[in-house]
Amino acid sequence: MTARVSWPDRLRGLAIPAALLLLWQWAAHHSTAxxxxxxxxxxxxxxxxxxxESGGLLPNLGASLARTCAGLLIGSVLGLALGGVLAMSTLADKLAGTLFHALRQVPLLAWAPLIGLWFGNSEPARLLVISLAALYPVTLNTFEGLHQAESRHLELASLYQLTAWQQFWRVRLPAALPHVFTGLMHALTFAWISAVGAEMxxxxxPGIGSMMLTAETNQQMEIVLICVITISAMGTLMNHALTLAAxxxxxxHR
Structure with a gap:
């Protein structure tokens, strides 16, 4: 059974956030600079x-969530396929593995000028950034997971003369699922963060990132803070939901 966290421990965890909030409120009323x-x-x-009330927050939040889901879906599907091919084919790993590992070292921000040049200030540019953010963790975790099948299970599959495709579905894929879900959880986090960054x-x-830029230009710092709180809350909720689903x-598998 999972150990329950006592209320005193939970309250201790709130001490630092509460202190920071009090410090913020004090600075807001006493620091003119x-x-x-x-x-x-x-x-x-x-x-x-x-x-x-003005209808500005929810439509922008909905646009960011839709963009995140689309990019996450594209990146995850491609990551599952690429990770599977690299794991199951030694030739593919030799031909494309080095290139993949080299490209994933490049920060997404470094791709922004090229992506902007190729696609302009458009929706495909934002989707490409989000898809790349989701692609890397799913590919890596799928690759690692497919190599986690125990040798005794593979030997037993060979003894029963299962084909390579049958071994994949009955032995390798079930063993890889925990790693795949770990990759999906990382991909969700990166996709959500990248969606906001791509919008900026x-x-x-529309989008939360665009809303933040507009608010900053208009010196509406309260709107910027509302966007930050919304981003944090939605990211936490999505991660919690995916963790429960996993x-x-x-x-x-336990």
């Missing part, structure tokens, strides 16, 4: 109500 940066909580609350780099169209689907 940084009044622009430290927005009081009451102003943030009014900004949140206004953003919800290629700012045409636990249910992989219950048989």
């Amino acid at each position: 940084y009044a622009y940066a430290f927005v009081p909580f009451e102003q943030v609350w009014r900004g949140a109500v206004q953003a919800l 780099l290629f700012s045409a169209g 636990r249910r689907l992989l219950r048989w």
Whole structure:
């Protein structure tokens, strides 16, 4: 059974965030030099109500979530396929493995000028950034997972004269599923972060990142903070949901 965290331990975990929030509120009311940066909580609350009532927050959040899901789907499907091919084919690993590992060392921000040159300030440019962010962790974890099948299981499969395709579906893939879900969880985090970053780099169209840029230009720091809080909350919820799904689907693997 999983050990339960006691209430005193949970309260200790809230001590530092509470102290930082109090320090922020103090700076908002007592520091005239940084009044622009430290927005009081009451102003943030009014900004949140206004953003919800005006219909500005939810459409931008929906656009970012849709963009994240699309990029995550593209990157994950390609990552599963690429990781599977590299793991199952020695020739493919020799031909493409070195290139893949070299390309994944390049930060996504370094690709931004080329992507902007190829696709302009467009939706395909944003989707490409998100897809690349999801591609790398899924490919790596799929590759590693397919190599985790125990040798005794593979020997037993050979004894029963299973074909390579049957060994893949019945032995290698079940053994790889925990690694695949780990890759998907990492891919979800990277895709969500990259979606916001791509919206700030290629700012045409709706999205939380675009909303933050507009608010910063208009010196609406309360809107910027609302966007930051929304990004953090949605990322946490999506990761928690995927973790619960993985636990249910992989219950048989324990």
